[in-house]
Amino acid sequence: MKWVTRSHVHVDRVACPWLITRFIDNEAEFLFVPKGEIDRVVKETGAIPFDAPGVELGHHDGRCSFESILLKYDLKEPGLVRLAQIVHAADIDEDIDKEPIAHGLEAIATGYSLRYPEDMENLEHQFEVYDGLYAWCRLQVAKK
Template identity: 75%
Template sequence: MKWVTRAHVHVDRVACPWLITRFIDSEAEFIFVARNQVEQVVKETGAIPYDVPDVELGHKDGKCSFESLIEKYGLTDPALLRLAKIVHAADIESELHTDPIAAGLEAIATGFSLRFPDDFENLERQFEVYDALYAWCRLQVAGKL
């Protein structure tokens, strides 16, 4: 499947592709465009839009896009749900204080964006961060931390 979102990825727009490729669509193809081009790309390609205003897999009902994906695809892994809390807090500025890991994830996302402005390279490099954070979440929810 094709998936489309805004260019210049940051927390949610890195976390979502990680979640999609790891748990929803291992053959996913991502398209990054200007915000005002998303609707046209959806019409032309049938891509699934995420983390843009007014779409099913965007921010809604107080949830970030990562949480919307988890809900839509019925993912119940406790470690993913823990990771969702971190992503939510890191992605929504007013919520940054609600999780002790969130400020670090936000700082990492900013640093990667500065070092790797190409969205595809940024994703490739940050997926390792999310793999590691997910592994940590698995230990935490198992009570081993």
């Protein structure tokens, strides 16, 4: 299945493809386009839009796109819920201080964007970060 979002990925636009690939569509194909091109690409390709203004899998009611995807696909695994808290805080400027790890994730996203300005290459490298962070989240949840 094809999925489309804005180009120049950052926290939510890395976390969402990781989530989609790992838990929803392991053969997902991601398209990264300028914000103004998303509607056209959806019409031409049938791609599912995410983390873009006005789309179902975007920011709504205080949620980031990662959280909207969890809700839509009924993903409730406690490690994912914990990861969603971190992604939310790192992605929503006014909430970044509510989660100690958020500043680190935002810094990592910025660093990877500088090292890998091509979106797909950036994802390939950052998926390892999210795999590790998810494993840590599962451990933290299990300890409680």
